[in-house]
Amino acid sequence: MAHGGFLSVDLGHPFLNRTADGFLKVGTVGACKVAAEGTFHCLHKGDVSRHKVENALKKMCKEGAYWGSVAGVYVGVEYGVDRIRGHRDWKNAMIGGAVTGALVSAVNSNDRNHVVGNAITGAAIATAAHYLHHLT
Amino acid sequence: MAHGGFLSVDLGHPFLNRTADGFLKVGTVGACKVAAEGTFHCLHKGDVSRHKVENALKKMCKEGAYWGSVAGVYVGVEYGVDRIRGHRDWKNAMIGGAVTGALVSAVNSNDRNHVVGNAITGAAIATAAHYLHHLT
Numbered sequence: 001m002a003h004g005g006f007l008s009v010d011l012g013h014p015f016l017n018r019t020a021d022g023f024l025k026v027g028t029v030g031a032c033k034v035a036a037e038g039t040f041h042c043l044h045k046g047d048v049s050r051h052k053v054e055n056a057l058k059k060m061c062k063e064g065a066y067w068g069s070v071a072g073v074y075v076g077v078e079y080g081v082d083r084i085r086g087h088r089d090w091k092n093a094m095i096g097g098a099v100t101g102a103l104v105s106a107v108n109s110n111d112r113n114h115v116v117g118n119a120i121t122g123a124a125i126a127t128a129a130h131y132l133h134h135l136t
Numbered sequence: 137m138a139h140g141g142f143l144s145v146d147l148g149h150p151f152l153n154r155t156a157d158g159f160l161k162v163g164t165v166g167a168c169k170v171a172a173e174g175t176f177h178c179l180h181k182g183d184v185s186r187h188k189v190e191n192a193l194k195k196m197c198k199e200g201a202y203w204g205s206v207a208g209v210y211v212g213v214e215y216g217v218d219r220i221r222g223h224r225d226w227k228n229a230m231i232g233g234a235v236t237g238a239l240v241s242a243v244n245s246n247d248r249n250h251v252v253g254n255a256i257t258g259a260a261i262a263t264a265a266h267y268l269h270h271l272t
Contacts, residue, residue: 022271135211
């Protein structure tokens with residue numbers, strides 16, 4: 001795979017490759033975010049204990065997996081929509097964001113209104129990100 | 137400007153054009169998000185009053201301007217970093233996200249820890265979005 005290439009895997013099918021790629025990369029970003037927050041917190045409070053470092057590591061794994069799953073779902077859905085519609089534009093991003101928002105919140109909560117709200121927010125964020133990255 | 141082209145303006149300089157473009161496009165997405173949420177809310181509760189529609193319109197303007205400003209700051213910073221560094225990669229997205237997160241939260245709150253936290257979150261989200269859009 002030719003995209004700058006830190007972290008890549010080959011599972012034999014573009015759908016699986018992209019999903020795994022999204023999971024790994026965005027999961028890493030999520031874990032780094034928690035690490036950066038933890039480091040700032042320690043520097044700010046001026047206290048680093050073994051307990052805190054262990055907690056931070058646990059949180060890194062948890063949030064990394066969460067960010068990774070969200071990214072994996074998004075990439076998978078966008079790839080599917082791409083194959084069905086035959087081309088890529090902001091609508092793919094919107095559908096991907098909506099499905100991801102709905103799925104992730106359906107897993108985490110039982111409130112139907114929440115699911116719809118998160119689907120709308122997900123669609124809006126994905127569409128906005130699409131436009132930001134295509135301002136030529 | 138050649139990017140699918142709904143909504144575009146020409147202010148005579150690429151920096152201004154990109155910033156205005158980001159503001160308009162992402163502002164529109166933000167306004168649509170509020171409109172979709174408002175519509176769902178009305179359908180769900182089954183009641184549409186003039187008061188509610190007015191409120192929804194006000195909220196659309198407010199959130200649209202907010203999303204637009206965030207996007208404008210991000211695009212402007214990313215463009216500046218691009219010009220200074222001479223090329224575009226995930227570091228531009230990270231710096232853009234961090235500066236945007238810091239600026240937006242510095243405007244909205246006085247708490248220094250909040251500003252750092254939002255800078256980290258902004259950097260992580262922008263980096264994640266960059267990777268998602270570059271999975272080839």
